[in-house]
Amino acid sequence: MKKSFKYRLLGDKETFAKADGWLTFCRRLYNVGLEQKITAYRQNKGRISCYDQINQLPELRAEFPEYRDVGSQVLQNVLERLDSAYKGFFRRIKSGDKAGFPRFRGRDRYDSFTLKQTGWKLDGKYLTIRNVGRFKIRLSRPIDGDIKTVTVRKETEKWYICFSCDNVHEKKLPQSDKAIGLDVGINSFLVDSEGISVDNPKYLRQSEKLLRVRQRTFSRRVKGSGGRKDARLLVAKAHENVKNQRNDFLHKVANHYITNYGVISIENLNVKGMVKNHHLSKSISDASWSKFFNLLAYKAEEAGRQLVKIPRFEPSSKTCSSCGAINQELKLSDRQWVCKNCGVLHDRDYNAAKNISRVGQTLQELTYGNG
Known part of the structure; x- marks a missing residue:
C-alpha cells in the first residue's frame, strides 16, 4: 500500500535560505509556464504540452544560470503541477462543475518543491539535498516502504519533509466481528x-x-x-x-x-x-x-x-x-x-x-x- 510520512525539518538559516530560493525559482517557472499556456490558447486555442515545456528547460538554464543549481526533477515537477492544474480546470468545465482558472503565484504563494529518485540522500536522521544543504529530521516515527518522492514544504515559517512511499507494510489488527x-x-x-x-x-x-x-x-x-x-x-x-x-x-x-x-x-x-x-x-x-x-x-x-x-x-x-x-x-x-x-x-x-x-x-x- 501507499502512504506518506511527514516530519519537521531542522537546519541553519543559510540552508533554509537556499530552500527559500528554490521556492522562488519554482514560483517564477510556474508563472512563466502558465503565461505560455495562456498565450498558446489565445492563439487559435492552441495548446503547449507539458512535454514541450520540459524540453525547454535546458534553454532556460542556459539563459538564467541561477536555475542550474535547482534540481532538474524539481523544475520538471513544477511544470507537471501546472499541467495538472490546467487540465483539471478544463476537465471540471466540461463536467459542468464550477472551476477556477489556474492563478499566477505571488510571493509566498508557492510553498513546496518535490524530488524523485535523485538529488537527495537520507542518512539516519539527516537529509542532504544537493545544492541546498543538510537538514535534521525530527523522526517521530520510522519511515516504512520504498521512498518514491521527497517533498520539502514551508508552512508558516516552519519547514517539513514528506516522504511518499510504496510497498508500506500493512499493520493488521486482530480480527473483529463487531x-x-x-x-x-x-x-x-x-x-x-x-x-x-x-x-x-x-x-x-x-x-x-x-x-x-x-x-x-x-x-x-x-x-x-x-x-x-x-x-x-x-x-x-x-x-x-x-x-x-x-x-x-x-x-x-x-x-x-x-x-x-x-x-x-x-x-x-x-x-x-x-x-x-x-x-x-x-x-x-x-x-x-x-x-x-x-x-x-x-x-x-x-x-x-x-x-x-x-x-x-x-x-x-x-x-x-x-x-x-x-x-x-x-x-x-x-x-x-x-x-x-x-x-x-x-x-x-x-x-x-x-x-x-x-x-x-x-x-x-x-x-x-x-x-
Missing part, C-alpha cells in the same frame, strides 16, 4: 449505531473572533511593509492552529472506530454538492467530513478493516430501524419522530446510524461473504 454504523452531522460530529454521540468541536467557529481581528490588522497594514508580512504570518498561524486541532480530533475519532470494529459503515455523501448550500457550507467545512472519511479509508486498509459506503440515496433517516417502514413526511428540522407503523420513538441521528450499520453489513456480506 460492526458499527456512523451518521455524521453538524450539531454532533457523528452518532454511531450504539447510540454514542461525538460532539462537534467546531474549531473554526471558536477561532472566528481571533481570525477577524488578525485579518483586520493585516488589511490595515501598508502593502510591502514588514508589518504587513508579520500580520499575514499571524493570520496563517491562526489557520494552522485550527487545522492542527481539527486533524488531531479526526485522527483520534477514526482510530477509535478502526481499533474497535471490524466493519465500519458510512453514507456515500456528496459533500462537494452539500457545501454549495451557503447556509451549511461553513459548518460542513468546519466538520471536515471528507477528511474524516479519507482517514477512515486509509486506516481501514492499513489495519485490515472493512469500510462500507452505503448508497447515496438510501433513506437512512426516514426508515424505521425497528420495522422498516419509511416516513416520507420527515423533515430536516425533525430531530425526533414516531413511527406510525409500530409506534417507536426515534432519535433521528441514532435511527439513521442503525440503518447505516444494517445496510452496510448486508452489502459487506454480499461482497465478502460470511468468511
Whole structure:
C-alpha cells in the first residue's frame, strides 16, 4: 500500500535560505509556464504540452544560470503541477462543475518543491539535498516502504519533509466481528449505531473572533511593509492552529472506530454538492467530513478493516430501524419522530446510524461473504 510520512525539518538559516530560493525559482517557472499556456490558447486555442515545456528547460538554464543549481526533477515537477492544474480546470468545465482558472503565484504563494529518485540522500536522521544543504529530521516515527518522492514544504515559517512511499507494510489488527454504523452531522460530529454521540468541536467557529481581528490588522497594514508580512504570518498561524486541532480530533475519532470494529459503515455523501448550500457550507467545512472519511479509508486498509459506503440515496433517516417502514413526511428540522407503523420513538441521528450499520453489513456480506 501507499502512504506518506511527514516530519519537521531542522537546519541553519543559510540552508533554509537556499530552500527559500528554490521556492522562488519554482514560483517564477510556474508563472512563466502558465503565461505560455495562456498565450498558446489565445492563439487559435492552441495548446503547449507539458512535454514541450520540459524540453525547454535546458534553454532556460542556459539563459538564467541561477536555475542550474535547482534540481532538474524539481523544475520538471513544477511544470507537471501546472499541467495538472490546467487540465483539471478544463476537465471540471466540461463536467459542468464550477472551476477556477489556474492563478499566477505571488510571493509566498508557492510553498513546496518535490524530488524523485535523485538529488537527495537520507542518512539516519539527516537529509542532504544537493545544492541546498543538510537538514535534521525530527523522526517521530520510522519511515516504512520504498521512498518514491521527497517533498520539502514551508508552512508558516516552519519547514517539513514528506516522504511518499510504496510497498508500506500493512499493520493488521486482530480480527473483529463487531460492526458499527456512523451518521455524521453538524450539531454532533457523528452518532454511531450504539447510540454514542461525538460532539462537534467546531474549531473554526471558536477561532472566528481571533481570525477577524488578525485579518483586520493585516488589511490595515501598508502593502510591502514588514508589518504587513508579520500580520499575514499571524493570520496563517491562526489557520494552522485550527487545522492542527481539527486533524488531531479526526485522527483520534477514526482510530477509535478502526481499533474497535471490524466493519465500519458510512453514507456515500456528496459533500462537494452539500457545501454549495451557503447556509451549511461553513459548518460542513468546519466538520471536515471528507477528511474524516479519507482517514477512515486509509486506516481501514492499513489495519485490515472493512469500510462500507452505503448508497447515496438510501433513506437512512426516514426508515424505521425497528420495522422498516419509511416516513416520507420527515423533515430536516425533525430531530425526533414516531413511527406510525409500530409506534417507536426515534432519535433521528441514532435511527439513521442503525440503518447505516444494517445496510452496510448486508452489502459487506454480499461482497465478502460470511468468511
